[in-house]
Amino acid sequence: MKELFDFILRFGNLNPQQIDFIAGKSITLELKKDEYFSEAGKIARQVGFIVDGILRVCYYNNQGEEITKYFIEENNLVVDLESFNNEICSSAYVQAVTDCKMIVFQRKDWLELLQTIIGWDTIVNKITTRALMQKVERRSPLVSEDATTRYLKFLEIYPTVVNRIPLSYIASYLGVTQSSLSRIRKNIR
Structure with a gap:
């Protein structure tokens, strides 16, 4: 959890109560190598922070070839933003390249953080940018x-x-x- 807050606090300030509230909304997730964090054709419903491991974002082209768009390593947030924000089906897969340990927020909890914590939206916007x-x-x-x-x-x-x-x-x-x-x-x- 320390890694998550070290990361977040680079983009803005939070008081101890806000940090406790955020921590209370998170769960720990372990993904095995090759498992998916989110999948094409499904709506992304969670935001993750990678504590350990590497994920990749990939898709299949018209010839059925798998194309890797980019990798996401430790100490970064991961979410299919368009799918998550607009509640539309994703066009890409987010797959564990190695075993991964993550801190995850379900969509309803993430939205509650946005509505409850003053300045959280600013922090999230800075991270997204x-x-x-x-x-x-x-x-x-x-x-x-x-x-x-x-x-x-x-x-x-x-x-x-x-x-x-x-x-x-x-x-x-x-x-x-x-x-x-x-x-x-x-x-x-």
Whole structure:
């Protein structure tokens, strides 16, 4: 729980009663590797904070190929925001890449926090803005670069992730085949 509040308090202030109230609305969730936090075709009904582990956001294209959009590691919130806020079916999967330990808020409890805690909406907006900016910063350079440069950029963006997840997910994220990624890695060493 300490990790969650260390994270939240970077974006605003809370008093001890508010911290206790937030803690009381949370539950601990353990996801095994390959389990889903939220799924395409279903409405996202929870917000999570990753204490330990890595999740990935992925979808299937028209050819049925699995595409990894991005990874979310420890000390970050995770939610399919559009699905959660608008109560519409998600178009993506949020899947555990490793075993994960999370602190989770169900939708009704999250909404109660927004209605009860003065300034909570401001904190949430700051966190959301930061996450969206990170997402753009992480994806933008990958669009126009060659595969080797994309991989080197990946290592910069996700320095703690590369040795903890399957190469197939990294290849999917970079838009290359697994054999191409293996060649790139061999040439870099």
